[in-house]
Amino acid sequence: MSGGVRDDGRYRGVIAMREYVWLECTACGDKNYRVQKETRGANRLDLKKYCRRERKHTAHKESRKK
Numbered sequence: 001m002s003g004g005v006r007d008d009g010r011y012r013g014v015i016a017m018r019e020y021v022w023l024e025c026t027a028c029g030d031k032n033y034r035v036q037k038e039t040r041g042a043n044r045l046d047l048k049k050y051c052r053r054e055r056k057h058t059a060h061k062e063s064r065k066k
Contacts, residue, residue, distance in 0.1 A: 023060035025051045033060065 017040050023033040030053055037045060045062040 021045065021062045022065050023047065023049060024063040025049075025054065025058050025060055027051065027058045028053045031063065031065070037062070 017038065018036045019039050020034055021037050022031040023035060023045065024031045028051060030051065032051060033049055035045070045060075047060050048057050049060045050056070051058045051060075
C-alpha cells in the first residue's frame with residue numbers, strides 16, 4: 001500500500017458518499033429496483049431495466065422514496 005491507496009483501490013480515511021435511490025418504471029410508475037448511488041457530482045440515473053408488470057425492458061428513472 002503506497003500513497004494512501006488500499007488494495008481495493010479506495011483511499012484510506014475517505015468515506016464514499018453513497019445513498020439509496022429507487023428506479024421507477026416510466027411506463028407504469030412502479031418502483032422496481034433500489035440501487036446505491038454516488039452522491040457527489042452524480043447525474044440522475046436513467047437505465048433500461050426489466051419491469052414485471054409490463055413484462056418487458058423499459059426505461060427506469062431515478063426517484064427518491066417518499
